[in-house]
Amino acid sequence: MHDYPDLALHIAGEWRTTAETLPVVNPATEAEIGRVPVATADDLDDALAAATDGFAVWRRTSPRDRADLIRDAAALLRDRRDEIAADITAEHGKPLRQAELEVIRGCEFFEWDAGEAVRTYGRVIPSAPGVSYVVHHQPIGPVAAFSPWNFPMSQPARKVAGALASGCSIILKAAEETPAGARHIVQAFVDVGLPPGVLNLVSGVPSDISAHLIPDDRINLVAFTGSTNVGRHLTGMASEHMTPVLMELGGHAPVIVCEDTDVEAAAVSSAIRKMRNAGQVCTSPTRFFVHESIYERFLQVFTARAAETVVGDGTEPGVEMGPLANDRRIAAMEHLVADARSAGAAVVTGGNRIDRPGYFFEPTVLAEVPDTAAVMQTEPFGPLAIVNPVASLDEAIEKANGVPYGLAAYGFTNRADYVDRMVDGVEAGNLSINTLEASLPETPFGGVKSSGYGREGGAEGLAHYTVVKNVSHSIQIV
């Protein structure tokens, strides 16, 4: 029997339990496996005070020392990979191997941002003798961060890495459905000696926590990953206080499959990637626009591979896709499939909840989906792909851009002129050609349009956690 960790808040360097708790459920069995604490207003006030104190210490810690400590914590997390992955599979359902890779990715985020900590360069502006103008990048201050349930380890890792590398303190609200990854992150930083108050962990009722933290003047940045609706709401709250935001929101990624591509390879690779994390990924390839000359073959190979996906409990060997995170996702999928069918789409494979305990849903392929179907505009956030024919690249680009989102987009082609047109025309923060990898620690990740604001990772990643201060200095009083 897997030993799921005890969960607690972490405030001012101390673990803290609460009177009220919420259940954590294994989505593969629907059994309760733990209880996550519900922070009170007093707990949140204590976290705000702690983050203020922690910032005073951490901002004056040298970037090199910050980087060393972040790397030490990442090394511990790598050592604890098996234990963390088992906890993630228990609370989220993803296959164990995918959970292990997620832990490694989280460590890579820490390691990348640790390297960037010593590279938040300012600049010297040319000036007259006796005068200097120096631009500094200083840590912005305490951050309120909200991470989602789809990547319980790597998503909180991204936010903690950015804040700590920049010299900020942070109050992290991890997802109540999947709190173990954040707990392990905090434990690793406790073990390597992070000063109290620099990293605080809270959980509870998300709307209560955001309504308490965001309007507080001590919070200088709001960092959120989740749905566009919630992101819009939090951005509105932050704007009342002129607090900047970093928003990683929804996507509805298009895939443009050109006629010159290797159809079979593109179809197999796409079907495997679509079902990763049961499609609960903001960059999941979802809207396939396939040139009509290769459409039938693509649909056939894609559907066959999707239907072959081994679905089951993520602890079982050979399983490729686990359950959805909760019954809300099942209801959303059932609604989108029924709506698409009534709009005239063909359900080529799947479309149903799997008849067993847990929130399992069949890998689903919809073909010839009319623009009027809700799924053409609504991110399914599940194991569902839309495969539609197009007559030209221009039509594909127009369809790709026909949603409010612009996070990830993909293309399959070997033609340089097609790539050039996609780079120019596709509205997305991340465009990947002949690969379905949208984001790495060293590449900047984020959206355009309603997919959010700001970038995480890459050389751009720490920009949002810092503020620019220009210092003009004249040796003589003028």
Ligand code: NAD
């Ligand atoms: P939701 O919109 O209820 O919640 C999304 C996330 O926001 C959750 O982590 C939740 O805890 C948090 N949240 C909700 N209300 C909040 C508030 N007032 N203050 C602070 N945090 C709040 O949706 P859901 O059913 O949990 O997830 C489904 C949708 O969320 C999907 O359709 C997808 O678009 C989106 N989502 C996106 C990502 C991503 O990586 N961009 C991750 C998870 C979920």
